[in-house]
Amino acid sequence: MSAPHPFPRRRARAAFTILEVMMAASVLVLAIATSITTMQRGFATLDTARNLTLAGQIMVCEMEKIRMLDWATVSAYPASATVTVDSSFTSNVKIGSRFTVTRAVATAGSADMLQITLTISWRNFDGRSLSRSYMTYYAHYGIHDYLYNTS
Numbered sequence: 001m002s003a004p005h006p007f008p009r010r011r012a013r014a015a016f017t018i019l020e021v022m023m024a025a026s027v028l029v030l031a032i033a034t035s036i037t038t039m040q041r042g043f044a045t046l047d048t049a050r051n052l053t054l055a056g057q058i059m060v061c062e063m064e065k066i067r068m069l070d071w072a073t074v075s076a077y078p079a080s081a082t083v084t085v086d087s088s089f090t091s092n093v094k095i096g097s098r099f100t101v102t103r104a105v106a107t108a109g110s111a112d113m114l115q116i117t118l119t120i121s122w123r124n125f126d127g128r129s130l131s132r133s134y135m136t137y138y139a140h141y142g143i144h145d146y147l148y149n150t151s
Helices: 018-067 071-075 143-148
Strands: 080-083 100-108 110-123 129-139
Touching (some): 071 110
Antiparallel strands (some): 110 129
8 A cells, every 4th residue: 555645635625716707797797888878778669669659649649639520620720830739648657748849831732722730849768859740731622532532
């Protein structure tokens, strides 16, 4: 048998070096920073989508109000005006007065036809200004008269 060594051998421990730990930490920081940026971009896109949907609903509401009016009322509209948004939208504190609606009215071809354009504007939470427009025609004797009665 062999005699014991005066100094026992140390077993090599399996461990990470400081360089390996630093590389892993930097990869982790890069992954977290990228995911935060992606989440911010996703939230901005979601905010834009919600506002576009809401803007469309507000303009459809205003168009339907105009559609229900008679010719005398609609033809008396000024060429350009700011429209008061319906209280069903402004009563929500998250919407409030963020949206501004303007209406432009112009004669379209004849005195019995008006072109009505609604434009809505707002700011997203990131400060970008956005706007959308709807345009329609309003005929004195109804759309059927405009399409079928050419005299």
